[in-house]
Amino acid sequence: xxxxxxxxxxxxxxxxxxxxxxxxxxxxxxxxxxxxxxxxxxxxxxxxxxxxxxxxxxxxxxxxxxxxxxxxxxxxxxxxxxxxxxxxxx
Numbered sequence: 298x299x300x301x302x303x304x305x306x307x308x309x310x311x312x313x314x315x316x317x318x319x320x321x322x323x324x325x326x327x328x329x330x331x332x333x334x335x336x337x338x339x340x341x342x343x344x345x346x347x348x349x350x351x352x353x354x355x356x357x358x359x360x361x362x363x364x365x366x367x368x369x370x371x372x373x374x375x376x377x378x379x380x381x382x383x384x385x386x387x
Contacts, residue, residue: 318347339386346386355379 316322317329317340330336340346358372358379368376 317341317350346383349379349382349386352379 316325320326326341329340333340338345342348355375358368358376361368361372362376
């Protein structure tokens with residue numbers, strides 16, 4: 298069970314990007330479009346939240362952090378920039 302709890306934050310982030318990019322999640326997409334101004338670009342666009350969440354390099358860094366591995370200074374700075382980019386999207 299500890300493994301599941303440790304993996305949950307990265308699992309949720311990864312699943313959110315899959316769910317957000319799904320064209321079958323119409324209710325969620327409609328809610329986001331009504332709630333977030335310019336959601337077409339900020340969430341679903343080429344440089345939007347879905348694209349940012351799907352960044353494989355950041356997924357690897359997040360996985361290291363989720364499993365209590367020590368991040369290098371560069372990785373920590375990348376993670377910080379990535380988090381600020383996400384905040385800027387919403």
